[in-house]
Amino acid sequence: MEQPGTAPFDNARYVALQAERIRDRIGQFGGKLYLEFGGKLADDHHASRVLPGFAPDAKLSMLLTLRDMAEVIICVCAKDIEKNKVRGDLGIPYEEDVLRLADFFESRGLPVAGVALTRFAGQPKAEAFRRRLETLGIPCKLHYPIEGYPNAVDRIVSPDGFGRNEFIETDRPLVVVTAPGPGSGKLATCLSQLYHEHERGVEAGYAKYETFPVWNLPLAHPVNIAYEAATADLGDYNCIDPFQLAATGETAVNYNRDVESFPVVQALMERIQSESPYASPTQMGVNMVGFGIVDDEACQEAAKREIVRRYFAAACHVKRTGEGQNQVGRLETLMRQAGVTPDYLPAREVALAKAAATGAPAGALALPDGRIVTGRTSELLGAASSTLVNACKAVTGQDPDLPVLDQDALEPICELKTDYLQSKNPRLHSDETLIALSYSSATNPMAERVIQGLPRLRGCDAFFSVILSPTDEEVYRRLGINVSCEPAYEGLGYYHR
Template sequence: MRKQGFDPQKYIEEQSKYILERVDKFDKLYLEFGGKLIGDKHAKRVLPGFDEDAKIKLLQKLKDQAEIIITVYSGDIERNKIRGDYGITYDMDVFRQIDELRGFGLEINSVVITRYNHEHSTDVFISKLERRGIKVYKHVAIPGYPSAVEKIVSKDGYGINPYVETTKSIVVVTAPGPNSGKLATCLNQLYHEHKLGNHAGYSKFETFPVWNVPLKHPLNVAYEAATVDLKDVNMMDYFHFETYNEVAVNYNRDLEMFPVVKRSIEKITGQESMYQSPTDMGVNRVGFGIIDDEAVKEASKQEIIRRHFQTECDYKKGLLDEEVVNRMKLIMEELELKEYHREPVIPAREYAEKLKGGVNKEVPAVMAFELNDGTVITGRSSNLMDSCSAAILNAIKYLANIGDEIFLLSPMIIETMKDLKTDKLHSKVATLNANEVLIALTIGAVTNPTAQLAVEKLHELNGVQAHSTVMLNKDDEQILKRLGIDVTSDPVYPSENLYYM
């Protein structure tokens, strides 16, 4: 069992108390939420014990005082930008967020379209929202933003964008991803609030980097690895050190933007800002939830290796350039990390190497699972199913104490499904993927008690670490994510086919 390094309850209590202290300084606080509001898998991986929905549970405690604005950049809608962890476009992710936030009993104020320029896809998206009763505000790009403070903080700057009517003391501003216009929306609101005579303020809730752990702590280095494509670099907050003689960690974009944000707030309010550093602006207390630093360090190192594999695969797919790959290699070298430090890597590769000597001349597709008790289980692709399906079946058989010789699925059923795929549905890929195998297994469990035993063990795969010797298709990736399995892959295509995998 992996050691717990983080106390989620302590964190929520500390964080909610600190936010309320900040709220008390204003009539209304615009709280910019960085990172993922729901399902923060990165935080869960690097902080063992962290609740991936901690932020949303925190907001639930404050729901009588809070409402939510979601911002999305119109250009991201127009070019169908994909949110990698869910594999859906940003506009679809806005729909998903609204549904999930409402499911937690939270109030959605509106959606703000930022840098709007009458894009067709954006107009369609706006129509969909408005016809479902969601308020939509359109903010245009302001020339000179963010540096031309005198023009931006004027009737010709923020003044040309509409005011989003809000009523609660905490207004959370979130988005599907970075560069969606959260900060601009917050400052736009501050401008209009002060024009209306309201005493409103701004703060930022960004989990990473963690300001009160060392700059080169693996936890903070893991944040650099997670944002390697954005070229984020952790730095000492020199504004904070100069003012308080206290070391704090922040990252380059916030440090670069701080003087501009500070000047903008002072121009809006007409008085000196209460913030002397980017760290002052934040309300992040995640560092106070760490209860085992060594466990956090080890988990963070594993996350860096995982990000390394992801970067290599994205480069192979043409999604990243070589500069990003080289920067990721430097991060690995900085902490003296190797690929084989990830436990399931060697078993997967060794099994694949054995298969190379057999009849199969293509790249051997093997997946290895490191179960939560430390046991390693492998699965290989065959004419019947892919390696992901085989590894899942082998793992739940082990967990249910079912012998290897016992079939969970009748070969006849598998052959019938293959015939359906190839003969009736005209699929070029005959082998069954994980989604198809699990559906067949669940149906079979109705009449097969052994299969039912195996199905009941699926929840024990949550937290399993996996490695594949070939890159997975999207269906298998999504199934593994839904099961809570963290998977990495070697940057190798499973076949020479360009489309059919």
């Protein structure tokens, strides 16, 4: 694992360069910028995996350096509220995430100017949410569907198009436009605000902030391929920006959807502001992440591992649901482009060999120093639990053969599961094992030392010969350990939990 100051990605440099780039763009438009903010503002673990050294909250840290000049608009689509759309990573409805985001920004000194309720057509649940926001004191403005959007430029940029939308009052130079998820109307909200600003005689501009793809890395760079892998379920792809190439002769990488929509966006901006300030979708962006890479080889290696992880995640999804085979095929193509195979994760071969030798599910974890430790299924511990304990022993220098879990802690938990909770499997999951380990640490100094090894496993790769339970996956995720599984279940049954 990288030592302080030697990470392949320079997070501090990136934060400084990114903030400077946004300040420059604000100045370009006379002091007012609507910034469409794509991706995750915090907890961007994909970026931290493919760019080792990138802090998961780097974008938030950057934005906080601009907090005195920034405020936020949150977009949410009325249709998503009506169908109770849920944010997959958090498991909460979009309307609840709007409130979560509002709390998040306000608690960090970034005021929320209001919520744009987009594509509003009188949906009952959306109307109820609007009233709820007003009761909470959060301004909520209605943006309506526009017939022919986004191609009917004359209708869109008119009093009957953007002109019908309610304007969100803002008074700071930087307005960050974000949303709970894709398809929420961030771009349309930015352009609608520009229309109203122009009608009021206020000079303002628009820019887009997306971390990936990295425009100044090659199209076939593993970091850019890893982004395609992360969005394989959408069917989109990276491409060379033809508009940038034609305008400047420079090669830049962009996303197919941005390239496809650029002529329409350009036409809308020309109609609003008389001329478009941008000749290409690349010029609309402000992303500086490529300039934070200081060890390209290490970032390529990290990105290749991420591509393989995405492959196994998709393969396991197919096994669980019977859906997504096209995504697996797409990821197989991306692995070939990156020059990797499923065996690229070093723990996979070891885990499968351990499972074959023991005749039961097994796991392996690659430690920061390159060593690989294994875990096997036993009478009391599952493969995920034993792998976790053995890895903690290894990083803290404990004897791997000495028991660390107190039997007085293990047996009551197993009995509780089988005798009272009606579980057929007495073996402890990872969370239960950590509770038992914590209990043991009260009287066993070795157990206490083993627990202290948990933070040192963050960023490590673990592989298991079978699909883990959601409980074990969640514990590993919270510990920051990357988990991949062979797309197979333990046993021959049809029903698995």
